[in-house]
Structures are given as structure tokens and as C-alpha cells.
Amino acid sequence: MDTVISVRNLNKTYDSGFQALKHLDLDIRKGEIFALLGPNGAGKTTLISIICGIVRPSAGTVLAGGFDIQHQYRAARGKIGLVPQELTTDAFETVWATVTFSRGLFGKPRDPAHIERILKDLSLWDKRNDKIMALSGGMKRRVMIAKALSHEPEILFLDEPTAGVDVELRRDMWQLVEQLRDRGVTIILTTHYIQEAEELADRIGVINHGRLVLVDEKNALMQKLGKRELHVQLAAPLTCIPEALSALPLSLSEDGLEITFTFDARDEQSGIAPLLRQLEDNGIEFRDLRTRESSLEDIFVHLVHESRPDETAPGRESA
Template structure:
């Protein structure tokens, strides 16, 4: 049997627990006017409107206390909203709870399992909770894909934290959901599990499963996500295609190491966003992607006309984390 890490599996082998592709013409999750206010008066969510497409990886980013877990908990039917409506795969989460919940798999932050049950019985029982018929072959494949097969007869209490996290993922996949929520799934886990998890996420997405993830490792969202949503103080402040977000908000920098130090930037170049190092031997030009070609060409021409020569240059670009931090600061 092929190993779950064999590259051929990624593109040629269909995992048996993948749900069939659904109609892609409508969002798989629709959130409208969603608010949540607790009895204490604290407003966790404020008029959230959000549509998540079928088959995408959607990264929900926000600082601690922004409302990420509350939003996920409401969609998954664990917390009741104060106002607004939510549908999951066309089913209202309140009036058609069973159908909505059966379409969703949730991997929560907390490791909540029966410590004295075995891995096999825990995952098998989770499938039964959704009224699914027994399917030992399917459970076996899930456990093997998560490198849990050799631990199938072990009690949960005997597993490491990383292995317990794998069990949580196996439970979430046991009833063949069309939507998978990963709430900080790699927090505190080892690098191997993190790589295994994202390898599986890609396979799931390729088979039509919609993935919604929250993460503190923003580089993971930058690598994995199709779209990014940013939530701050209970409000969605941005939803954007990741590539478009990087294009519009990702600043770039050109660093020029000068052959000879200069005392100041020539007045003829005052229109550029330039910063001169304290030693006068480096100029840093900050620009956006739209000004990339014309701005750099004009700058280099201006430097040559002023008699300023450089011996080396390098470029860098803002990461998704830089953009996220700037957005949250602006909101505050």
C-alpha cells in the first residue's frame, strides 16, 4: 500500500472519505447580519456578513479576542446567535440543525476526547454520532492517512499531544463532511504534524472539501489560503483574494548600497518614498506593485543624473503578516 506521504497520492488517488462535489453556483456557507451579545453585555460579533465558496481554503485571521472562535462556534451550532442567519450547505443552522451540522467537521483548539477510549473506538463512535453506517475500511484509511494506524488500539491518554491532535482531525473527518473547520489546528504541535496536516488539507481541497482555518502562523495562511478574511473587535474588516490582497497592500522595498556615502537625498528625488541610512551609504525605496516598473526606472535615472552610483541592490516584499498587522492597527 502506498504511504500517505507518497507524492502520487496528492494528484492521482482519491481518498475514500471525500464527499462528492456539490453544486458550486452558491456559497457553501452564508452568514448574514450575524451578531452575538452575551448576557454580560459583551458584544463578541457585530453584524457579520460573509460568504464562503465551495471548495476553497478560507483563512480567518484576527488577534486574540477578535471573535474568530465565536464565529466558528455559531456556524458549527455550538453557540446560538443573538441576531442574523447562517446556512451551511443550504441548511439553516437553527431550523435545520441536523442537516447543517452533518455537513461540518470541526477540529477545535481544545483536545476534548475520552482519555480511556482507544483511537479506533473514538473515531468510529464519532462517525456513529452522525447516523452514518459502520465503515471499517473508511476509518482505517483515515487513520493511515494521519499516521495513526499503529496507534489504533492505544488509549487516548497514552498519546502525545501531537497524536491527540491527529485523533481530533480523524474524528472531524469520520462522517465525510463537506466543510472542515480547523481552529488553530497547529498550535503547539510539532513540525512533522504541521506538514502532514497541510498536505492533507491540500488533498481535501482538491477533492472539493471547503476548508476554513484560523491560525496564528500567518505564513501558513499565506501559503495555503485562496482567500483571506480579517476580523477585529467582532467585525469583518476585509475579505479578499489572497493574491489580490498581496498585490494591493503588499509594499515592496528596493535597497541600494551606494559606492560612496551621501549627506542627503537630492531634492530632485524628493517625490519618492526614500529613506537614507544613518551612515549615508544606503537608500531604501518603498513602493507598491503598481508603481514598480516606472518608479524604479525613474529613480535609477534620477540617481545617475545626480552622479550617485550604487554597488549592489536587493528587493523585499511585505508578507501577509505585515499586511495583517497594519490592517489591525489601522482599525484600532
Template sequence: MQPVISVSNLSKTYASGFQALKNVDLEITRGEIFALLGPNGAGKTTLIGIICGIVNPTEGTVLADGYDIISDYRQARSQIGLVPQELTTDAFETVWATVSFSRGLFGKRPDPAHVERVLRDLSLWDKKDSKIMTLSGGMKRRVMIAKALSHEPRILFLDEPTAGVDVELRRDMWNVVRSLRDTGVTIILTTHYIEEAEEMADRIGVIHQGELILVEDKVELMRKLGKKRLTLQLQYPLAAIPENLRSYGMELAEDGQELVYTYDTQGERTGITTLLQDLSAAGIRFKDIQTDQSSLEEIFVGLVREQP
């Protein structure tokens, strides 16, 4: 299947000499939710800006739904909707007017039925006649999404879409994004809420100092780079880990009541069986056992720390 976005050897160097992007190659599949993660200044917004035609690349090519973003600018841009970080709307316009106006900017004929559908999907229909200045921050963020969807794009960029949005509204917006994906819209998401990427994304990309250091299926990434922890609540406290068990690299809680064993998610289960047998042979009894797996946030922090 032809990728809906194809980025090849993309670089961006500003007049100051700062290189924001370094030879980025990326393909994004039609109909997926792709999360782009990276620390502040990593190049996320620059990459989005280039694909959306806001920033000029220094070198490289970008195709959006098969159209070159430079030589076929109008066709490429018509396929893309962008929700920027900043809330930039006319405070004195109504919700209906600003969304309808955005549709007209792309040369689309008026379509009240489509605008109504978008506003209803985003729970904005009862606010259609309200001026933007009267809305809450979360509602303004929804208006930005409605504006981006007004011209019926097949690619939607969400740059920090839930910044400043409360937890309940954030989850509502996650449902909106999923429903858009179900209609065939490709979603590219940047977020500082890494649990948001863990909850929603099909694939994860990590960018650091302008370089794309990883692109991976989310489930496969969690499997390959994640860690599992086995926590044993002991019947009787230990003063120290016995010598014959130290090769496991376990940690003993300060009060001696808990042993924690961390291992790769790809590790063999027989290793845990052997550990439990060795614990039993050492006369160590436990009253409870718990397991948990490292989060995407822990994996992300580890990846960034490893970079020079």
C-alpha cells in the same frame, strides 16, 4: 455557484452586554480554503461556534450547504466537521475507538474502510491501537482532525489546528489540508500563524472587534495592499540623501551604505526607472540591488492598526 456557507446579518450579544459579533455577512465558496484572521477576542471562535451549532446567535441567519443551522440543525451539522483549539479526547480510549465512536455520534453506520483511510491519510495508522494518553501533542491534534472527518463532512473548520505543533509536523498537516481541499472539502481555518494563511488560503477574511472588515482573494489582497521594497547597496556611503531625491521618500541606513525605497505593488515600473535615472544623475552608484514584498502578516497588522 451556491455558496457552501452563507452568513447574513449575524450578530451575537452575550447576557453581560458584550457584543461579540456585529452584523456579519459572509459567503464561502465550495472547495476553497478560507482563512479567518483576527486578534484575540475579535470574534473568530464565536463565529465558528455559531455556524457549528455550539453558540446560539442573537440575530441573523446561517446556511450550511443550503441547510439552516437552526431549523435544519441535524442536516446542517452533518455537513460540518470541527477541530477545536482545545484537545478534548478520552485519554484512555484508543485512536481507532475514539474515531469510530465519533462517526457513530452522527448516526453513520460503521465503516472500517473509511476510518482506516482517514487514519492513513493523517499518518495515524500505526498508532490506531495506542491510547490517546500515550500520544504526543502533535499526534493528538491529528486525532482531533480524524474525529472531525469520521462522518465524511463536506465542510471542515480548523480552529488553530497547528497550535503547539512543531514546524515539520505543521508542514505535514498543511499537505493534509490541501489534499482534503482537492477532494472537494471546504476548509475554514483560523490561525495565529499568519504565514500559515499566506501559504494555504485561497481567500482571507479579517475580523476585528466583532466586525468583518475585509474579505478578499489572497493574491488580490497582496497586490492591492502590499508594499514592495527596493534596497540598493551603495558603492560609496552617503552622508545624507541629496535634496533632489528626497521626494521619493527613501530611507538611508545609519552607516550610509544602503538606500531603501518602498512603493505600492500597484505602482508603475516607470517610477523605478525614473528613480534609477535620478540616482545616476546624482552620481550615486550601487553594487547590488534587491527587491522584496511585504508579507500577509504586515498587511494584517496594518489593517488592524487602522481600525478605531
């Protein structure tokens, strides 16, 4: 698959001496939705700002559409649309004027048909003559996307696209992102919301303390790192796990009516069949069985915990 963004050995140390990015390598593939996930201060905005040419790296290279963001800035930047976290647009301008103006900033010739298409795609056409300040929060966000798409970029960065928006608007935004991808735009979004990455992304990168802790296909990630649980509903309550079963990874619910067995989704032998035999051998009857896969949230918490630089006890893990 074609690579549209290529980041190599990126380092960023701010003037304060703080190292925000450490030896970061990343390739973004054409046409994918890539979610960059990380806790506060992990380095997401720093990384995006360097790729978009807003912040200078201390070392390393970034190619966008084959152009070097430092040495071929205009060509590289022309490939990229950026929707920043903050709504930065002139409140007194109309929707049409502000989006048209953005296109001009990239030195592109006027193209009213293109602006019309974007505004229609983003359900802003009816609002084209309205002043930005008269729009709802959700519409303002759409205007920011329209501005970012005005110069026909191949790559769209969305920095926390749904921070602080309500659930309904978040769903709207997700739908919009998928529509843009279907039209061939490569999308990179940063998010705190694990559900957002789980819902939208083809691939996920997890960043913590300036390092990319992991990059993988979402589904592969969930399969590889996922744990599964088998919940066994018992016919009669137990007071404790019988001695004969104490070697197994079992836990008993407070009311004694459910045993949980945790196993690794990667193992071919889950251990469920031997477990059920042992339950029978020990006279423990059950009424029902359910399995549950770990969510991306479980995986994320585990990864971020593992990658703490000050971690002194390597064996410690979150469950």
C-alpha cells in the same frame, strides 16, 4: 463557484453585554481553504461556534450546505466537521473506538471501511488499537481530525490547528490540510499565525473587533495592498539624502550605503526609472538593486491597526 457556507448579517452580543460579532457577512466556496485571521479576542471562535451551532447568534442566519444551522440543525451540522482548539477525547479509549463512536453521534450507520480509510489517510492505522493517552501530541491532533471526519462532512473547521505545536509538526499539519482539500473537503481554519495563512489559504478573511475587515484572494490581497521596496546599494556612503531628492519617499541606512525607495505595487509607474536617472544626475553611483514585496504580515498589521474602533487619527498608519 458553489457556496457551501453562507453567513448573513450575523450579530452576537454575549449575556455580559459584550458585542463579539457585528453585522458579519461571509460566503465560503466549495473546495477552498479559507483562513480566518485575527488577533486575540477578535471573534474567530465565536464565529466558528455559531456556524457549527454551538453558540446561538443574537441575529442573522447561517446556512451550511443549504441548511439553516438553527432551524435545520441536524442536517446542517451533518455537513460540518469541527476540530476544536482543545483536545477533547476520552484518553482511555482506543483510536478505533473513539473515531467509530464519533460517527455514531451523527446517526450514521457503521462503516468500518470508511474509518479504515480515514485512519490510513491520517497515518493512524498502525495506532488504531492504542489508547489515546499513549499517543504523542501530534497523533492526538490527528485523532481529533479523524473524529471530525468520521461522519463524512463536506466542510472541516480547524480552530487554531497548530497553536503551540513545534515547527515540524506545523509543516506536517499543513501538508495534511492540503491533502484533505485535494480530496474535496472545504477547509476553514482560524489562525494567529500569518505565515500559516500565507502558506495554505486560497482566500483570507481578516477579523478584528467582531467585524470582517476584509475578505480576498490571498494573491490579490498581497498584490492590491502590498507595498514594494527597492533597495539601492551605493558605491560610496552618503551622509544624507541630497536636497534634490528630498521629495521622493527615500530612506538612508545608518551606514549610508543603502537607499530604500518605497512604492505602491498597484501603480503602473513605479517611479524606479526616474529615481535611477536622478541618482545619476546627482552623481550617486550604485552597485546593486533589489526589490522586496511586503509580506502578509505587513498587510495584516496595517489592516488591524486601521480598523481599531478607538482610532482618532485616521491618517496614522503603520509603515
